[in-house]
Amino acid sequence: MALLEVKDLVVSYGAIRALHGISFYVDQGEIVTLIGANGAGKSTTLRTISALQRADSGQITYDGKDITRASASAIVHQGLIQVPEGRRIFAPLTVRENLEMGAYSRKDKEEVAASMEYVFQLFPRLKERLEQAGGTLSGGEQQMLAVARALMAKPRLLLMDEPSMGLAPILVEEIFDIIQEINAQGVTILLVEQNAHMALSIANRGYVLETGTIQLEGPAKELAANPQVQEAYLGGG
Amino acid sequence: MMLQKLRKPGFYFLGISLLIYIVIQVPLSLGLLNNYWRGIIFWGAAITMVTLGLNLIYGFNGQFSLGQYGFYAIGAYASADVTYRWLHGDTSGLLVVLFGSLLSLLFYALVAAFLRRFYRVSALTQFTYYTLVTIFAFWLTVQYLVPLLGPGTLSLLQALPEAVSRQIVFFVALAGGAAMAGISSFLFGIPVLELGSDYFGIATLGFTIIIKVLLDNTDTILPFPEMKGARGMIGIPQWTTWTWVFLSFMFVVIVMRNLLHSSVGRTILAVREDERAAELVGIDVASAKILAFVVGSIFAGLAGGIRAHDLAFLHPQSFNFVQSFNPLIIVVLGGLGSMTGTILTGFLWIFLLEGFLRLYLPPGFETWRLVVYPLILLLMMLLRPEGLFGQYEVPFLRQTFPSLRKSVQAEEEPLKEVAA
Numbered sequence: 001m002a003l004l005e006v007k008d009l010v011v012s013y014g015a016i017r018a019l020h021g022i023s024f025y026v027d028q029g030e031i032v033t034l035i036g037a038n039g040a041g042k043s044t045t046l047r048t049i050s051a052l053q054r055a056d057s058g059q060i061t062y063d064g065k066d067i068t069r070a071s072a073s074a075i076v077h078q079g080l081i082q083v084p085e086g087r088r089i090f091a092p093l094t095v096r097e098n099l100e101m102g103a104y105s106r107k108d109k110e111e112v113a114a115s116m117e118y119v120f121q122l123f124p125r126l127k128e129r130l131e132q133a134g135g136t137l138s139g140g141e142q143q144m145l146a147v148a149r150a151l152m153a154k155p156r157l158l159l160m161d162e163p164s165m166g167l168a169p170i171l172v173e174e175i176f177d178i179i180q181e182i183n184a185q186g187v188t189i190l191l192v193e194q195n196a197h198m199a200l201s202i203a204n205r206g207y208v209l210e211t212g213t214i215q216l217e218g219p220a221k222e223l224a225a226n227p228q229v230q231e232a233y234l235g236g237g
Numbered sequence: 238m239m240l241q242k243l244r245k246p247g248f249y250f251l252g253i254s255l256l257i258y259i260v261i262q263v264p265l266s267l268g269l270l271n272n273y274w275r276g277i278i279f280w281g282a283a284i285t286m287v288t289l290g291l292n293l294i295y296g297f298n299g300q301f302s303l304g305q306y307g308f309y310a311i312g313a314y315a316s317a318d319v320t321y322r323w324l325h326g327d328t329s330g331l332l333v334v335l336f337g338s339l340l341s342l343l344f345y346a347l348v349a350a351f352l353r354r355f356y357r358v359s360a361l362t363q364f365t366y367y368t369l370v371t372i373f374a375f376w377l378t379v380q381y382l383v384p385l386l387g388p389g390t391l392s393l394l395q396a397l398p399e400a401v402s403r404q405i406v407f408f409v410a411l412a413g414g415a416a417m418a419g420i421s422s423f424l425f426g427i428p429v430l431e432l433g434s435d436y437f438g439i440a441t442l443g444f445t446i447i448i449k450v451l452l453d454n455t456d457t458i459l460p461f462p463e464m465k466g467a468r469g470m471i472g473i474p475q476w477t478t479w480t481w482v483f484l485s486f487m488f489v490v491i492v493m494r495n496l497l498h499s500s501v502g503r504t505i506l507a508v509r510e511d512e513r514a515a516e517l518v519g520i521d522v523a524s525a526k527i528l529a530f531v532v533g534s535i536f537a538g539l540a541g542g543i544r545a546h547d548l549a550f551l552h553p554q555s556f557n558f559v560q561s562f563n564p565l566i567i568v569v570l571g572g573l574g575s576m577t578g579t580i581l582t583g584f585l586w587i588f589l590l591e592g593f594l595r596l597y598l599p600p601g602f603e604t605w606r607l608v609v610y611p612l613i614l615l616l617m618m619l620l621r622p623e624g625l626f627g628q629y630e631v632p633f634l635r636q637t638f639p640s641l642r643k644s645v646q647a648e649e650e651p652l653k654e655v656a657a
Contacts (some may be wrong), residue, residue, distance in 0.1 A: 070356050070357070072516040073521045090511060091510065091511075104507075105519030153518065
């Protein structure tokens with residue numbers, strides 16, 4: 001059974017329909033990517049799963065439970081965590097406090113310190129910046145902090161919205177390496193990216209979203225080889 | 238050692254507070270402080286409590302509110318009505334605020350448990366349920382509990398010495414005023430807090446105006462002839478003593494401090510920093526906002542009771558919306574998100590502008606106040622936009638994020654020992 005299943009999801013912003021009934025699933029342990037151009041509805045999909053946006057119709061099932069109408073905090077408490085677009089770290093709080101906020105939903109407070117150690121292993125640079133205000137970090141470090149904060153919640157499914165946005169190419173590679181490492185630890189990942197090339201290179205499967213509908217789907221390798229995808233998203237053919 | 242470090246600021250804080258208490262109580266007992274300055278001190282304390290509440294709502298939780306004076310007025314009138322009725326041998330005010338709010342709380346718990354079974358109940362639905370049970374609670378109290386318990390309570394309290402019964406009645410009046418402010422802010426906050434900051438500000442301004450209009454008409458459209466509408470309520474006993482002021486003030490400061498230092502306080506701050514991010518770490522944003530709003534309003538209600546029983550006279554005009562800018566100016570001047578700033582600026586504000594200005598400047602100058610206030614604010618915005626005190630706090634009030642830090646420190650310490 002799929003860990004996350006989205007069925008016929010329809011979402012609108014006022015009169016404008018952003019998603020016209022999309023369906024997809026994410027299996028336990030996978031990396032699945034949603035790729036597509038600006039305005040295709042990628043972020044809307046993630047926002048709706050996290051209950052930041054209301055669905056008009058359709059169904060979202062997580063771990064066998066219907067979460068379509070659950071509250072944002074209830075969803076986080078079930079281990080479905082989002083790394084939002086634009087990082088959204090708590091700028092005046094220190095790195096440590098940001099990480100502690102990430103663990104807000106957890107009940108196993110004793111193990112939080114262990115999670116923090118794990119996060120420092122992944123992002124040694126954050127440990128150096130522990131008492132620095134989050135807002136003073138560089139863009140790359142802020143992205144790392146955003147991922148680290150999400151990991152502090154001990155996610156089972158991690159939703160990542162454009163983790164490569166605005167980062168230098170070398171940092172993009174670093175972030176994607178880390179995504180793979182997190183996945184290897186057993187965290188399922190749903191990745192939304194404009195950088196289709198990078199996203200398809202680490203994903204198991206992918207979906208191509210275009211103006212609110214799913215145009216193509218399949219194993220990541222097949223999508224990367226698909227002439228349509230190459231032309232539209234991979235810059236050439 | 239750790240324990241001493243943590244407690245020291247607390248001891249200092251309480252020590253200094255007690256000292257201030259004595260420094261003011263002694264001249265009061267000896268008759269050295271005249272009524273004018275006594276009034277100024279009490280007024281300063283009341284305004285500071287109102288402003289601390291606003292700082293919790295605006296400074297710490299980021300919800301711009303102009304409604305603080307509305308809740309101040311509710312607290313003032315509600316508590317004044319309780320003591321006024323008591324003086325006229327009527328315990329109904331006492332019983333209504335006491336049992337009405339207790340019953341409401343009980344019903345709220347039941348409604349909350351009931352609504353928890355549904356996903357994402359819309360704010361208006363919640364508002365409807367909570368309002369209906371509130372009306373039901375007060376109707377039950379007025380209709381059944383007051384006739385049932387009224388005579389008994391009266392004879393019970395009259396059997397006590399007057400000094401004791403007065404303190405009991407005054408305590409219930411103050412708590413009742415605060416509770417009325419809390420209940421109205423809860424009901425008002427459910428639908429309105431969801432609007433987001435700017436719209437919330439406008440809605441709270443509307444609230445203050447509605448309250449003022451209602452107070453103008455307490456004897457005509459509301460069933461409270463003793464409040465005398467726009468003529469002003471007279472005959473309120475002057476029961477506020479320095480001890481009551483001090484206790485209420487310390488209550489406000491310590492409750493606010495402990496709230497902000499708790500994990501709930503952390504959610505309140507996180508909502509201010511970034512609502513979306515707070516939601517994504519699993520914080521129930523709506524509850525955090527309502528909590529800060531209700532607690533802040535309770536402070537205002539309590540201050541209203543203190544002020545009413547010092548002035549012994551209430552007039553709707555003192556709660557109009559121009560007045561409601563006072564706490565806003567003080568909180569911005571003192572520093573949003575600084576309790577220390579609010580406390581010092583609140584007292585200073587009343588001392589300088591109401592105390593010294595009237596005494597030492599030529600008469601008529603106080604009419605210039607509405608020119609002076611905006612000028613001060615303007616200069617402030619230009620020279621020191623973060624407020625006089627920024628986010629500075631005296632050690633006792635300083636927020637930390639203590640709960641999780643311990644575990645990480647505990648891991649670091651053995652390392653140091655090895656190095657030594």
